[in-house]
Amino acid sequence: MKKIILEILVGICIIVLVLFGYSFWKKNNNDTDQLTQVKLSEVTHSAFYAPLYVAIENGYFKDEGIDLDLILTSGADKVAAAVLSGDVNIGFAGPESAIYVYNGGEEDYLVTFAGLTKRDGQFIVSKDKDFQWSDLKGKEVLVGRKGGMPALNFLNALKNAGIDPSEVNLNYSVEFAALAGSFISGVGDYVNLFEPNATKLEKEGYGTVVASIGEKSGSVPYTAFYAQKSYMENNKDVLEKFTRALEKGINYVKEHNEEEIAKVIAPQFPDSSVNDLMTIVKRYKETDSWLPNAYISEEIYQNLEDIMIDADLIQEYVPYQDLVQNISHE
DSSP states (O other): OHHHHHHHHHHHHHHHHHHHHHHHHHHHHHHHHTSEEEEEEESOOOGGGHHHHHHHHTTHHHHTTEEEEEEEOOSHHHHHHHHHHTSOSEEEEOTHHHHHHHHTTOSSOEEEEEEEESSOOOEEEESSSOOOGGGGTTOEEEOOSTTSHHHHHHHHHHHHTTOOGGGSEEEOOSOGGGHHHHHHTTOOSEEEEOTTHHHHHHHTTSOEEEEEHHHHHOOOOOEEEEEEHHHHHHOHHHHHHHHHHHHHHHHHHHHSOHHHHHHHHGGGOTTSOHHHHHHHHHHHHHTTOBOSSSOOOHHHHHHHHHHHHHTTSOSSOOOHHHHBOOSSOO
């Protein structure tokens, strides 16, 4: 009799545990179901975008009701294509890609609604430790895709350093994702790299970080968030929530030191140590790389257009009012 009672009690306990587990699972899944999924295509995965990753890791997007799906899409042209095709909702890349789309006559063009970085995040990696900008004359530099933001800002940095680009052997043939590997294999005298690749090469003894391109090139809306005009018109509330979460990340980075930031974003970079991330974040803080908020001013947008006009990539200014519709306030 006691055995039967014991079996009944065990059975009841199992049923209670199963029901409790199901209830817990259902509650959590309902919470996820209530979130709005947003697919975000990022041009590269770099600690240069620390405020975005802080917003992800600290749960700011979920707090705003957004389930963010981050998708790596190397190359600003490919990010723009992903947004235009509807594969993703938001693109995160250089806004020059939106300008090219607009000038190409696309009716449902790309509208930039928030910014993150205000200068180039690349560093020049050299095989020699001593460096001055004039050393680039007559040397081969791996600069990435012609017409992209990295290449444009490097050209502008050369101009500001008093160097004619024709005096430098500019190698545009290496894909963005293959720049570090090509340099390691012996291609080029210098390579322009984002973090964490620049620090990784330096740490492994393949080169030395010798200069910040962003410091020399000046302020532009280097990487920004855009969506198709139709998506923005129909989902402005989602983009407002997205921007609020982003600005929480921006504020966190402003208010915390490199160690605190590095620890938060560490899960995004499993191949980098916290110490390496601290070095990287410190470099970007020292070069004043991030916008104070997500607002993109007409002045820095015009700086970008000046660079593009100077490089003969566009013939005239594009309408700021059409291509930039800030959700954040200045």
